[in-house]
Each structure stands twice: as structure tokens, then as C-alpha cells.
Amino acid sequence: MQISSRFTVALHIFSCVDTFKDEYKVTSDFLASSINTNPVIIRRILGQLKNAGLIEVARGTGGVTPTRPLAEITFYDVYKAVDPIEDDELFHFHENPNPECPVGRNIHNLLNEKLESIQRAMEDEMRRYTIEDLHEGMEKLLAEEA
Amino acid sequence: MQISSRFTVALHIFSCVDTFKDEYKVTSDFLASSINTNPVIIRRILGQLKNAGLIEVARGTGGVTPTRPLAEITFYDVYKAVDPIEDDELFHFHENPNPECPVGRNIHNLLNEKLESIQRAMEDEMRRYTIEDLHEGMEKLLAEEA
DNA sequence: CGAGTTGTAATTGCAACGGTTACTTCTGTT
DNA sequence: AACAGAAGTAACCGTTGCAATTACAACTCG
Numbered sequence: 001m002q003i004s005s006r007f008t009v010a011l012h013i014f015s016c017v018d019t020f021k022d023e024y025k026v027t028s029d030f031l032a033s034s035i036n037t038n039p040v041i042i043r044r045i046l047g048q049l050k051n052a053g054l055i056e057v058a059r060g061t062g063g064v065t066p067t068r069p070l071a072e073i074t075f076y077d078v079y080k081a082v083d084p085i086e087d088d089e090l091f092h093f094h095e096n097p098n099p100e101c102p103v104g105r106n107i108h109n110l111l112n113e114k115l116e117s118i119q120r121a122m123e124d125e126m127r128r129y130t131i132e133d134l135h136e137g138m139e140k141l142l143a144e145e146a
Numbered sequence: 147m148q149i150s151s152r153f154t155v156a157l158h159i160f161s162c163v164d165t166f167k168d169e170y171k172v173t174s175d176f177l178a179s180s181i182n183t184n185p186v187i188i189r190r191i192l193g194q195l196k197n198a199g200l201i202e203v204a205r206g207t208g209g210v211t212p213t214r215p216l217a218e219i220t221f222y223d224v225y226k227a228v229d230p231i232e233d234d235e236l237f238h239f240h241e242n243p244n245p246e247c248p249v250g251r252n253i254h255n256l257l258n259e260k261l262e263s264i265q266r267a268m269e270d271e272m273r274r275y276t277i278e279d280l281h282e283g284m285e286k287l288l289a290e291e292a
Numbered sequence: 293c294g295a296g297t298t299g300t301a302a303t304t305g306c307a308a309c310g311g312t313t314a315c316t317t318c319t320g321t322t
Numbered sequence: 323a324a325c326a327g328a329a330g331t332a333a334c335c336g337t338t339g340c341a342a343t344t345a346c347a348a349c350t351c352g
Contacts, residue, residue, distance in 0.1 A: 001147045001148060001149055001150055001229065001231070001308080001309095002147060002231055002232070002235065002236060002237065002238040003147055003236055003237050003238060004147055004238060004339085004340070004341095005238040005239060005240040005241075005340085005341080006340090006341095007237060007238075008237060008238070008239045008240050008253075008257060008261075009240050011253075011257060012240070012243065012249065012250075012253050015249050015253060015256070016247075016249045019248065019249050020249075025297095027296085027297065027298085028297080028298070029296095029297085033244060033247070034243065034244050034247040034249055034250045035240060035243055035244070035250070036240070036241075036242040036243055036244050036250070037240065037341075037342080038341080038342055038343065039297095039298095040299095040300085040341095040342075040343070040344090041341065041342070041343095043297095043298060043299065043300085044299090044300090046298085046299095047298090047299075047300090057298070057299095058297085058298085058350085059297075059298050059299080059348080059349050059350070060296075060297055060298070060348085060349040060350030060351070061296080061297070061298090061349090061350055061351065062296075062297050062298070062350095063297095075260070075264070083147065085147075085148055086148070089148065090148060090149055091148065091149050091153060091154060092148040092149060092150060092151040092153075092154070092309095093151060093154045094151040094154050094155050094158065094181060094182070094183065095151075095182075096182040097158065097180065097181055097182055098179060098180050098181070098182050101162075101179070101180040102165065102288055102291070103158065103161050103162045103165050103166075103180055103284065104158075104180045104181070104182070106284060106287040106288065106291075107154075107157075107158050107161060109287060110161065110280060110283045110284055110287060111154060111157060114221070114275050114279070115154075117271060118221070118268060118271045118272055118275075119268075120271075121267045121268055121270070121271035122264060122265075122267055122268035122271075124267070125263060125264045125266075125267035125268075126264055129260050129264075133260070134256060137256045138249065138252060138256055141252040141255060141256060142248055142252065145248070145252075147339080147340090150308085150309070150310095151309085151310080152309090152310095171328095173327085173328065173329085174328075174329070175327095175328080183310080183311080184310080184311055184312065185328095185329095186311075186312070186313090186330095186331085187310065187311070187312095189328095189329060189330065189331085190330095190331090192329085192330095193329090193330075193331090203329070203330095204319085204328085204329085205317080205318050205319070205328075205329050205330080206317085206318040206319030206320070206327075206328060206329070207318090207319055207320060207327080207328070207329090208319095208327075208328050208329070209328095238340095
């Protein structure tokens with residue numbers, strides 16, 4: 001299973017907000033046009049980012065503002081905000097192994113720490129990247145374009 | 147999005163095959179009972195593992211045999227076998243960012259290596275665990291039970 | 293007040309998942 | 323040769339999540 005495109009869309013949103021905040025009023029329509037999707041999709045993601053406390057959204061007038069320095073917003077924060085998972089567990093464990101089977105009643109214990117370490121490896125790597133990295137990377141790419 | 151339970155089911159299968167291979171004929175019915183699901187679900191997963199070259203399945207008579215030493219079958223092998231993903235990309239990138247927008251036409255380049263490194267972190271950790279680890283871990287758990 | 297914008301509910305089409313039934317194909321045994 | 327047991331597989335179901343869309347209420351500012 002793939003991780004929802006909401007994640008890359010959210011990163012795209014942050015990059016747009018950062019790049020265009022002084023030039024344009026960055027509304028859900030504006031963002032939808034850059035991302036090439038529907039404004040409602042954007043608003044829903046903005047809502048998730050807002051609920052997670054990562055941004056503020058100006059009602060009525062429009063506009064998006066990060067609530068923290070960009071270096072303090074990691075990919076992990078964004079991921080957790082837009083792709084909430086039941087119990088925070090990346091792996092969907094089959095629910096009811098047979099407790100009368102020796103393997104069935106021990107498999108969960110056997111796998112648990114291994115699955116956790118795999119999930120942790122992914123999430124730790126996500127924590128290494130921040131929105132500030134996006135800011136710098138985009139500046140560089142735009143400079144190369146010119 | 148969670149990773150399909152086919153992954154933990156497949157690991158459960160390997161553990162059962164290893165634990166019961168001398169005592170019982172390990173059929174899809176037998177496995178379905180330990181895992182507490184439908185035999186057809188098991189057969190479908192066995193088919194995926196077979197296609198990936200990880201096991202052989204005895205038609206007619208029943209039974210599952212790994213094709214390699216257990217230490218040479220990693221969690222990654224199992225994951226790739228049962229959870230095939232389009233283009234092998236963990237992250238679903240939104241398809242059509244607007245090329246007329248400076249951010250839109252650069253976002254893919256900007257994110258690509260970062261997303262790849264996150265995926266790689268997960269997959270590398272998956273490669274650290276093998277079915278042999280399951281064998282040893284299960285033996286230990288069963289010894290503690292006795 | 294009115295224009296522009298966000299917030300949100302409701303609906304749609306689609307795909308994947310897990311489950312189930314039913315049937316065919318294969319294999320070893322009697 | 324027939325039979326029983328088992329894998330292989332197609333077809334279908336209900337549920338869920340996703341992305342998209344329409345429609346409308348709530349809000350803000352000029």
C-alpha cells in the first residue's frame with residue numbers, strides 16, 4: 001500500500017506558501033492551481049495541518065501561516081498530520097491468530113519489536129528533513145532555472 | 147495507509163511451516179486455522195510467495211517448502227512478494243503539478259531524493275531480519291511456555 | 293451589504309482489501 | 323481406474339479509503 005498523496009501535496013503546499021507568501025495571497029484556489037487538484041482537497045489538507053498545530057489559516061480573508069520556524073517542522077510532523085493511522089501502527093497485523101496454536105499465540109510477540117524497529121527507521125529518516133530544507137532546495141532549483 | 151496484513155500473514159506462514167513441518171502436513175487449511183482466516187486467502191499469499199521464488203507449494207498432496215536457507219529469506223523479500231507497489235514507490239506522488247508554476251515544475255525534483263531515502267531506510271531495516279530470526283525467536287518463546 | 297474565502301457535508305467513481313463460494317486441476321492411495 | 327485430499331483460480335460481496343466534485347453555510351474585510 002502506498003502512502004497517500006496527501007503527504008506530497010502537503011509538502012507542496014508548504015513550499016508554495018514559503019515561495020509565494022510575499023508575492024501573492026496564497027489561497028486554496030491558488031494552491032489547487034499549482035498542485036492541479038480541487039480547492040476542497042487543499043482545504044481538507046490545510047485543515048489537517050491546522051489541527052496538528054503546524055499552520056494557521058485565515059478564514060474569510062485567506063492565507064496560510066506556519067506557526068513555527070520552518071526548521072522546526074519536519075516531514076514526520078507533516079506525515080503524522082495528514083496520514084493518521086489507527087494506533088500509529090504502520091503494519092496492519094492480522095487480528096485474530098488462533099490462541100490454541102503455539103505459533104498463533106506467540107506470533108504477535110515474536111514480530112512486534114521487529115515491526116516497530118522498521119517503522120521507527122522510516123519515521124526517524126522522516127524526522128531528518130524539515131520544511132526549511134524545502135525552502136533552501138527550492139531556492140537553489142529556482143536559481144538554476146534563471 | 148497501513149501496509150496490508152498479507153505481510154504479517156506471510157511471516158506467520160513461514161513460522162508455521164518451520165515449526166510444524168515435521169509434525170503435520172502444513173496445508174492451506176492448517177495455516178488458515180492458525181491464522182484464523184480463509185484458506186483461499188492463504189493460497190493467494192502462497193501463490194505470491196511462490197511467484198517470488200521464495201517457496202514451493204506441493205500441488206495435490208499439499209505442503210510448503212522454502213527454496214532457500216531461512217537465513218537467506220529477509221523480511222524485505224517477503225514484503226516485496228506480497229505487497230507489490232506500482233513502480234516500487236512507497237509514496238504516492240500527486241501526478242500533475244502545474245508546470246507553469248515555479249514550485250509545481252520543481253517539486254518533484256526537490257522531493258525525490260528525500261522520499262527515496264525515507265523508503266530506503268525502511269527497506270534496509272526490513273533486510274536486517276530473516277526467517278531464520280523467526281525460527282530462533284519462536285523456539286525461544288515456545289521454550290519459555292513449557 | 294457584498295465579494296472573496298474558508299469550513300464542511302454529501303455524493304460519486306474507483307480501487308484495494310479481506311472474505312467466501314464454487315469449481316477445476318493435480319497427486320497419491322486404494 | 324476411481325477416489326479423496328489439496329492447490330489454483332475465477333467470480334462475487336461488503337467495506338473502506340481516496341480523490342474529486344457540488345453545494346452551501348460561516349466568516350472577514352472593504
